Amino acid sequence: MRAFADLYFALDATTRTNDKVAAMRAYFDATPPADAAWAVYFLSGRRPKRLLSALLLRRWAAELAAIPEWLQEEAYHAVGDSAETAALLLPEAARAGERPLHAWVEEAILPLREKDEAGQRATVLDAWAELDDPQRYVFNKLITGGFRVGVSQRLLMRALAEAAALPEAAIAHRLMGAWEPTPEFYATLVHPDELRGEDAGRPYPFFLAYPLETDPATLGDVADWQVEWKWDGIRAQLIRRDGQTFLWSRGEELVTERYPEVVEAATALPDCVLDGELLAWDFDANRPRPFARLQQRIGRKNLGRKLLAETPVVLLLYDLLEWAGEDWRERPLTERRAQLEAIVNAAASPWLPLSAVIAAPAWADLVSLREESRARGVEGFMLKRRASPYRVGRRRGDWWKWKIDPFSIDAVLIYAQRGSGRRASLYTDYTFALWDGEGDDRHLTPFAKAYSGLTDAEMREVDRFVRNNTEDRFGPVRSVRPELVMELAFESIQASNRHKSGVAVRFPRILRWRHDKRPEEADTMATLRAMIPDL
Amino acid sequence: MVLTHTDHGLYCAAGDFFIDPWQPVARAVISHAHGDHARAGSAAYLCATPGESILRLRMGPEAHIETAAYGQTLRLNGVAVSFHPAGHILGSAQVRVAHDGEVWVVSGDYKTEPDPTCAPFESVAADTFITEATFGLPIYRWQPSAAVFDQINAWWRANQTAGRTSVLFAYALGKAQRILAGVDAAIGPIYVHGAVHRLNAAYRAAGVPLPHWRYAGDAPPDQDWSQALVIAPASTQGTPWLRRFGDVSAAFASGWMRVRGQRRRRSVDRGFVLSDHADWPGLLAVIAATGAGRVLVTHGYTAVLARYLRENGREAYELNAPYSGESLDEAANEGAPEAH
Numbered sequence: 001m002r003a004f005a006d007l008y009f010a011l012d013a014t015t016r017t018n019d020k021v022a023a024m025r026a027y028f029d030a031t032p033p034a035d036a037a038w039a040v041y042f043l044s045g046r047r048p049k050r051l052l053s054a055l056l057l058r059r060w061a062a063e064l065a066a067i068p069e070w071l072q073e074e075a076y077h078a079v080g081d082s083a084e085t086a087a088l089l090l091p092e093a094a095r096a097g098e099r100p101l102h103a104w105v106e107e108a109i110l111p112l113r114e115k116d117e118a119g120q121r122a123t124v125l126d127a128w129a130e131l132d133d134p135q136r137y138v139f140n141k142l143i144t145g146g147f148r149v150g151v152s153q154r155l156l157m158r159a160l161a162e163a164a165a166l167p168e169a170a171i172a173h174r175l176m177g178a179w180e181p182t183p184e185f186y187a188t189l190v191h192p193d194e195l196r197g198e199d200a201g202r203p204y205p206f207f208l209a210y211p212l213e214t215d216p217a218t219l220g221d222v223a224d225w226q227v228e229w230k231w232d233g234i235r236a237q238l239i240r241r242d243g244q245t246f247l248w249s250r251g252e253e254l255v256t257e258r259y260p261e262v263v264e265a266a267t268a269l270p271d272c273v274l275d276g277e278l279l280a281w282d283f284d285a286n287r288p289r290p291f292a293r294l295q296q297r298i299g300r301k302n303l304g305r306k307l308l309a310e311t312p313v314v315l316l317l318y319d320l321l322e323w324a325g326e327d328w329r330e331r332p333l334t335e336r337r338a339q340l341e342a343i344v345n346a347a348a349s350p351w352l353p354l355s356a357v358i359a360a361p362a363w364a365d366l367v368s369l370r371e372e373s374r375a376r377g378v379e380g381f382m383l384k385r386r387a388s389p390y391r392v393g394r395r396r397g398d399w400w401k402w403k404i405d406p407f408s409i410d411a412v413l414i415y416a417q418r419g420s421g422r423r424a425s426l427y428t429d430y431t432f433a434l435w436d437g438e439g440d441d442r443h444l445t446p447f448a449k450a451y452s453g454l455t456d457a458e459m460r461e462v463d464r465f466v467r468n469n470t471e472d473r474f475g476p477v478r479s480v481r482p483e484l485v486m487e488l489a490f491e492s493i494q495a496s497n498r499h500k501s502g503v504a505v506r507f508p509r510i511l512r513w514r515h516d517k518r519p520e521e522a523d524t525m526a527t528l529r530a531m532i533p534d535l
Numbered sequence: 536m537v538l539t540h541t542d543h544g545l546y547c548a549a550g551d552f553f554i555d556p557w558q559p560v561a562r563a564v565i566s567h568a569h570g571d572h573a574r575a576g577s578a579a580y581l582c583a584t585p586g587e588s589i590l591r592l593r594m595g596p597e598a599h600i601e602t603a604a605y606g607q608t609l610r611l612n613g614v615a616v617s618f619h620p621a622g623h624i625l626g627s628a629q630v631r632v633a634h635d636g637e638v639w640v641v642s643g644d645y646k647t648e649p650d651p652t653c654a655p656f657e658s659v660a661a662d663t664f665i666t667e668a669t670f671g672l673p674i675y676r677w678q679p680s681a682a683v684f685d686q687i688n689a690w691w692r693a694n695q696t697a698g699r700t701s702v703l704f705a706y707a708l709g710k711a712q713r714i715l716a717g718v719d720a721a722i723g724p725i726y727v728h729g730a731v732h733r734l735n736a737a738y739r740a741a742g743v744p745l746p747h748w749r750y751a752g753d754a755p756p757d758q759d760w761s762q763a764l765v766i767a768p769a770s771t772q773g774t775p776w777l778r779r780f781g782d783v784s785a786a787f788a789s790g791w792m793r794v795r796g797q798r799r800r801r802s803v804d805r806g807f808v809l810s811d812h813a814d815w816p817g818l819l820a821v822i823a824a825t826g827a828g829r830v831l832v833t834h835g836y837t838a839v840l841a842r843y844l845r846e847n848g849r850e851a852y853e854l855n856a857p858y859s860g861e862s863l864d865e866a867a868n869e870g871a872p873e874a875h
Contacts, residue, residue: 012795013804067673068846074839075674080796088674088793137795425796456800 003031004039004101005134011149020151024159028190033183034102040189041181042142043149043156050145051112052120054082057140060121061086064128077476080420083140090128090136097130109142154393164190169205172392177202178254201246201254203237204273204321204329205392209382209399216363216402219383226333226386227358227366229378230401231316232291232492233279234298238262238315240269241325247315249278258297261308262315265351272343273322274315275390276355281314283350288316288377290533291506292494317344318355318382321390329390336390366402373404374533379491380404406489407505407531409434409523410514412444413484416466417477419451427466427478428459432488432508434501436525445525447501450488453510485517486510493531503528537614537632537639537663540854545641545665549634550614552581554641564616566643567627568593569708571834581609583618585654586626588737589708605654621645622656623811624709625738631659640825641665644834646810647817648680652712652743656821664827665854669812670790671836677790677814683807684717690786690805691722691764700760700780704769704787704803707731709811711766712738712745714788718764720746726760727751728767728776751779772802790814822849 010023024043028036041047062072072089079085099107108127112120127139141147154168157175161168174189178201212219219225235250245266247256256263259278280293293311300307320340321329328336337357344354358381360366366381373380380403388398411432419428429451433444454462462484469481489511496504503525538545544556552562559576566572568582568589575594582590584602591600603609605628608617618628623644630641640661649655677683687703694701705711707730715725715735725748727735732750739745751765760780769787771777790810791797798806813821818840822830831854832841844851 015802015804065673068843071673071839071843074836075672078672078836079674079794084795085674088676420796425794426800 001099001101001104001131001135001138003027004035004042005138007039008138008149009134011151015150017155020155021159021162024151024156025162028159028163032100033186035100037181037183037186037189038101038105040156040160040175040186042147043151044153044175045148046181047142047145047147048110048113051109051143052124054144054146056117056120057086057124057144058082058089060124061089061128064091064125065089077418078425080418080425081146083144083146084137086140087133087136093132093136094129096132099130104139105142109139112143160190164192166190166192169392172205173202176205176252177248200241200244201239203239203246203248203252204327204390206235206237206250206275207319207391207399208394209401210394210396212383212400212402216366216383216400219400222360222363222366224386226337226384227360228318228355228382228384229358229373229376230380230382230403231277231279231288231355232377232379233277233288233294233316236276236278236315237321238266238269238274238276238317239322240266240271240273242271258301258303259313259315260303261312261351265315265347265349268347268349269343269352271322271325272320274317274340274343275319275321276315276317278313279316280311283312290377290492290494292492292496292504312351314351314353316353316355319390332387332389333384334386370402370404377533406491406507407493408487408489408511409528409531410485410487410517410521411448412482412519412522413462413480413486414444414446414482415477415479416462426459426463428454428463430462430486430510432486433482434523434525434528435520444482445501447499447503447525447528448488448490448505448508450486450508450510453486453489454513458513482519485514485519485522487512487514493528493533495532501525501528503532537634537637538641538665547611547614547632547634550611550616550632552611552614552616553577554630554632555643562611564630565590566621566630566641567624569624569644572643581611581616583620583626583628585741586628588741589624589626589734592733592737605657619659620654620657622647622650622653625653625712625741625743627653627709629657629659631661637662639663639665640827642667642821644669644812645821646813647821648677650680650713650811651716652709652738652745658821658824661825661827663829663831664822664825665831665833666818666822666840667812667834668818668832668837668840669835670810670814671818671832671840673815675790675793675810675814676816677808677810680713680717680809683788683809684719687714687717687786687788687807688719688722690784690807691718694784695723695762697784698761698782700763700765700783702765702767702777702780702783702785703807704772704785704801705766705789706811707768708734710788710809711735711768712743713811714766714809715745715748716743723762723764724749726754726763726765728765728771730768731766754779769801 007027011020058072058076076085108123128136131139157168157171160171179185237248239246245263249255280289282289296311297313320336323339370380383400383402385398411434413430414433415431416427417429419426431446431449433446435442436445437443466478466480470478472479488508490505490508492506494504538547543553543558543560545554552564553560554564555566555572556563557574562579563577565580565582568586573593580600582602584604587600587602603618605618605620608615615633617631619631621627621629621643623646627643632639638661640659644667645656647656691701705714711731727748729752785803786805786807787801787803788807788809790812792806793808830844830849830851833854837853841851841853
């Protein structure tokens with residue numbers, strides 16, 4: 001595992017993509033397939049679910065370090081990460097072991113799941129006794145389910161493509177879908193023959209759009225672009241091959257069983273692979289329901305009849321990737337779209353609607369139409385170049401998401417908590433409140449937490465404010481003098497009885513610090529409630 | 536009470552002097568020249584002899600500075616005051632104050648590991664010991680500095696191979712000179728920022744042996760930096776001053792680099808764990824060696840260290856200095872903002 005830990009810290013130590021690719025390439029060149037398979041597994045963001053609690057890990061480390069529980073907690077608040085705290089607290093290793101990565105994973109890490117607490121403790125303490133600091137860190141991250149590496153899928157694919165002397169697209173395709181990190185898998189992954197995905201359920205990599213931050217007129221003639229609404233659902237790929245149906249979410253999760261109405265409808269389709277969006281659908285109004293409704297279906301494996309009846313889901317289709325066993329991704333969008341329309345019209349299923357193409361003689365028409373996005377329950381427009389192929393991953397140039405501006409409101413910072421990771425030890429996680437009530441009853445009601453949006457310098461300034469203006473402490477949370485006003489942005493809003501404020505906002509983040517506003521000038525709950533759409 | 540806590544800082548009423556005051560006073564006894572301990576505006580300063588030239592560099596040519604050798608006892612209005620090496624930076628001292636048969640020792644900042652650029656830490660017996668706690672958490676444990684310098688040397692060599700300038704951020708006073716004295720100067724040329732340059736000169740004038748360095752500002756515009764190590768204050772990070780060095784690998788030398796989140800927050804390629812403060816075991820060992828019946832804890836993780844000491848049978852309290860956001864960043868040790 002030493003080589004893998006070294007790779008982790010080499011990747012962590014640079015932001016240069018070429019250095020990252022070179023480090024991975026060197027690792028794959030020198031590593032046997034059994035270890036390389038696991039490295040691909042972890043570097044591609046796959047990880048075993050949490051095998052034991054982070055708190056237990058810290059407690060065991062504190063025991064070995066002979067420090068009390070509260071001191072271990074203090075250390076954790078300064079570090080912001082349990083796995084790292086444990087590694088930093090441990091006394092030096094007794095002996096240096098050289099077990100390879102796959103042996104660690106298969107013989108020590110994965111079997112943790114089957115063990116009781118005493119057995120887990122014995123395994124972990126044994127491991128710590130033969131791992132040095134960097135390896136302990138990686139080991140602790142792996143067993144607490146928190147292992148993350150600063151490399152994108154694309155960089156990993158580039159490194160693998162270089163190591164295997166294959167095109168990146170071939171590697172990308174072979175990495176899609178479900179696979180086991182075995183030596184055989186790795187051998188297939190880097191095999192020089194460009195065999196097509198021999199597995200019927202293997203999805204294609206998704207093509208992802210970049211946000212459009214300039215005037216759309218800079219994109220040239222509007223006639224070169226296919227315009228669709230940007231739907232607020234879950235991106236999904238529907239595969240029909242050899243009479244079988246597979247439904248993949250963008251998170252590369254097989255979700256076939258979660259959306260039985262879509263899969264049922266798909267039996268009417270011939271062999272093809274389609275790209276689209278899962279949406280909770282209101283058949284009466286013929287429009288999507290808010291994302292929060294879809295959320296009731298996400299993650300639910302046991303679908304009651306009531307839920308299926310109340311919250312039906314459709315797959316709204318917008319692209320065709322494979323037709324009659326042939327990969328169509330290199331064909332221009334116009335051609336794919338024409339064939340997609342033919343397929344969808346032939347199936348004629350209400351659960352498989354088509355994403356409408358919006359006719360736009362000029363960009364100006366779109367500017368005004370975009371204003372209706374919120375009322376229509378969409379997030380703005382997708383702009384797709386008609387001549388473009390279906391590419392791999394997030395690329396600039398051919399697909400743009402032209403989103404509507406978020407909601408925004410001026411709120412008062414009332415609670416602060418220390419952050420984690422690179423924000424550890426700084427107070428960077430905030431709760432914001434709005435004014436509620438009248439006269440003597442006027443008070444601040446908390447409604448949202450926000451973590452991001454400030455610059456590092458601003459974060460330090462708020463941190464100093466929090467430390468010098470703490471009114472009360474509840475565990476790690478400090479309540480502070482309500483003085484700082486920040487403008488928060490959020491994507492959507494709806495009434496909620498699970499929130500004290502009665503309102504749930506989606507993706508709240510800090511837009512800017514309103515130095516120009518006094519706290520009493522912040523917005524009110526009434527203003528916020530007025531933003532809830534009537535549905 | 537030999538010393539009391541006032542809004543100007545630690546005060547000795549019997550001797551009528553302050554130790555490291557944070558407001559201008561009539562007489563300031565200074566533990567060392569870092570900005571959070573030595574502030575301008577006091578009428579008279581007293582420091583350990585080896586620290587005089589640096590304190591003068593910081594306080595200006597007009598400042599009235601008296602000195603005493605390490606171990607020499609002065610009488611200030613009948614109170615015995617002496618300086619004892621703290622091992623933090625050149626001239627850094629613990630201040631021993633004895634009055635009416637009671638001994639108080641104010642540690643200032645200190646480290647226990649030997650450092651070729653200053654006198655080594657000496658343990659001083661005390662009834663009351665006022666300790667710093669910058670790194671007062673058990674996650675802070677230092678490797679021997681020789682091992683850290685091996686890492687720095689290896690990083691520098693690897694950058695040379697890749698054709699990249701090695702830029703190492705470090706506090707201009709103390710850390711920069713310790714690095715200069717610790718790296719393998721045979722690897723390549725060493726350049727420094729102007730602030731470091733001035734302090735290096737003061738160190739050399741005080742008799743501290745340092746290898747050859749060059750002032751970066753003297754280099755010709757077409758200078759090839761790719762083989763060089765550049766030592767600069769952290770305040771230069773992200774400024775135009777760095778542009779001249781072309782493709783760089785940036786690193787930061789500090790005890791905070793022990794934690795990954797701190798490394799990432801600094802946005803540097805590498806973090807070297809090298810501190811001029813005592814680590815957790817160092818703090819505990821020093822406190823035990825003083826034999827102090829009472830410990831007051833200031834600067835850093837004061838509450839944590841005080842509680843730990845109490846739970847281990849020692850009378851201990853927090854002594855709060857005004858919180859400056861920078862103190863957790865060690866950046867206060869930089870003193871005044873550097874000119875670029």
